Amino acid sequence: MPLTILAVDDSRTMRDMICMALNEAGFDVSLAEDGEHGLEVLQGMSPNVIITDINMPKLDGFGFIEGVRQTSAHRVTPILVLTTESDPKLKMRAKAAGATGWIVKPFDKTKLIAAIKRVAA
Numbered sequence: 361m362p363l364t365i366l367a368v369d370d371s372r373t374m375r376d377m378i379c380m381a382l383n384e385a386g387f388d389v390s391l392a393e394d395g396e397h398g399l400e401v402l403q404g405m406s407p408n409v410i411i412t413d414i415n416m417p418k419l420d421g422f423g424f425i426e427g428v429r430q431t432s433a434h435r436v437t438p439i440l441v442l443t444t445e446s447d448p449k450l451k452m453r454a455k456a457a458g459a460t461g462w463i464v465k466p467f468d469k470t471k472l473i474a475a476i477k478r479v480a481a
Contacts, residue, residue: 363388363476363480366402366411367379367382368393368394368412368421369413369442372393374442379391381469382472393416394416395412395423395427396418398412398419398424402431408438409437409438409439409440409476409480410428411439411442412439413442414443415443415444421443425458438479439458440460440472442463442472445464461479
């Protein structure tokens, strides 16, 4: 059974790139365009891993992570942050909110897939 991934990013191009890379790897991918939409999509699914950007309109990645962690069904679902940000303070903030890992864009498809498999295990 393929791993199910929820990818949340406000950039259509980035969502398309993530979707293409993960579909090629055999993952089942659902997409959301910001944190608010991500929480809505999450209500109808049980992903093995969640990928989120940080800088998004409506609800940013930090708020999204906190929202995910407030639901009992997703309290331990691995969350990978995929962002252009590399500031250690932001990484610490994401970890405090409940993020599992941090990957800086642009992403290497092989490394992203390896990270997903590692946290989903």
